[in-house]
Amino acid sequence: GDSVTQMEGPVTLSEEAFLTINCTYTATGYPSLFWYVQYPGEGLQLLLKATKADDKGSNKGFEATYRKETTSFHLEKGSVQVSDSAVYFCALSDLSGGSNYKLTFGKGTLLTVNP
Amino acid sequence: SAVISQKPSRDICQRGTSLTIQCQVDSQVTMMFWYRQQPGQSLTLIATANQGSEATYESGFVIDKFPISRPNLTFSTLTVSNMSPEDSSIYLCSVRQGNSYNSPLHFGNGTRLTVT
Numbered sequence: 001g002d003s004v005t006q007m008e009g010p011v012t013l014s015e016e017a018f019l020t021i022n023c024t025y026t027a028t029g030y031p032s033l034f035w036y037v038q039y040p041g042e043g044l045q046l047l048l049k050a051t052k053a054d055d056k057g058s059n060k061g062f063e064a065t066y067r068k069e070t071t072s073f074h075l076e077k078g079s080v081q082v083s084d085s086a087v088y089f090c091a092l093s094d095l096s097g098g099s100n101y102k103l104t105f106g107k108g109t110l111l112t113v114n115p
Numbered sequence: 116s117a118v119i120s121q122k123p124s125r126d127i128c129q130r131g132t133s134l135t136i137q138c139q140v141d142s143q144v145t146m147m148f149w150y151r152q153q154p155g156q157s158l159t160l161i162a163t164a165n166q167g168s169e170a171t172y173e174s175g176f177v178i179d180k181f182p183i184s185r186p187n188l189t190f191s192t193l194t195v196s197n198m199s200p201e202d203s204s205i206y207l208c209s210v211r212q213g214n215s216y217n218s219p220l221h222f223g224n225g226t227r228l229t230v231t
Contacts, residue, residue: 032217043207043224044158046116051217089157093217101211102148103220107157 002027006090006106013080013113021075021109023064023090031092033057033066033073034103038087047075047088080113087111117142121208121223128198128230135194136226138208143188146211148220149181153204161206164191198230 007022025031035047035057048057053068062077073090090106118141128134138147147164161181163171170183185191195202208223 034219036222043119043121043222044209044220046219046221049217049219093219101146101215101218102160102163103158105157 002031002092002094002104004090004092004104004106006088006109009108010110010112013111015082015113015115016079017113019075019077019080019084019111021088021090021111023073023075023106025071025073025090025092027071027092027094029094031094033064034091034093035062035064035073035075036089036091036105038089038108040086044089080111082113082115085111085113116221117144117210117212119208119210119221119223121226123226124224125227126229128228130199130230132198133194133196134198134228135192136206136208138191138193138223140189140210142212144210144212145188147185147191148209148211149183149191149193150207150209150222151204152207152225158207161193164193195228198228200230203228203230 003026005024032051034049036044037047038044048059050057050066056065064073064075087108087110089108091103093101093103120139149161150158152158160173161176164183164185166185182194205225205227207225209220211218
C-alpha cells in the first residue's frame with residue numbers, strides 16, 4: 001500500500017536558518033504530493049502541492065519538487081521565521097485509494113524556530 | 116477554498132458517554148472525510164461520509180463506534196460512542212473540492228476531545 005516517510009523531528013532552528021524536511025513515498029500509482037502545515041491549536045492547512053514529476057510547488061517561501069526518480073518531495077525554505085514554527089505533514093493522494101482518493105499522511109515533523 | 120466550521124472545538128467527556136461532532140461547509144462538496152489525530156501522531160482516516168448512503172469505514176473503524184451522518188452536501192456529523200480514554204484525540208473534518216485525486220483536502224480546525 002501507499003506510505004509516506006518523513007524525517008524524524010523535532011527540528012529546532014534559529015531565525016533565518018535554512019530548512020529542509022525530508023519526505024519520501026511509496027505508491028502503487030502515480031500520486032499527487034502535498035505538504036500541509038498545522039499551527040499550534042489549529043487544523044491542517046495546505047501549504048503546497050505538486051501533481052507530476054519535476055513539478056515544483058511553492059508558497060510563503062516554502063518549496064518542494066516532485067522527484068519521481070528518488071520518490072521524494074523534500075520541503076525547503078531559505079530563511080525561516082519564528083512564525084513558521086508548526087508541525088509539517090507530507091501527504092500523497094493516489095488512484096489506488098479508489099474513488100475516494102484518500103490522503104496518506106506522514107507522521108509529521110515539529111519545527112521550532114527560535115529568535 | 117471552502118470554509119469548514121466544526122463544533123464543538125473542544126470537549127471533556129466522561130467515560131461511557133457519546134459526543135456528536137458537527138461539520139458545516141460553506142459550499143457544496145462531493146467528498147467529506149473524518150480523520151483522527153491522536154496525541155503526537157499523524158492523521159488516520161476514519162471514514163468517508165457519503166451523502167445519502169452509509170459511510171465507508173477504514174480498517175479498524177466500525178459504524179457502531181463512529182456513526183456518521185451526511186444528510187446533504189454541506190453538512191456531516193461524527194459521533195464517538197461509548198467513549199474511553201483511548202478515544203482522546205483531535206477529530207478533523209475535511210473536504211475535497213473537485214473529483215480529481217489532484218485536488219487537495221481542506222480541513223476544519225478540529226475538535227479536541229478529552230475522555231476522563
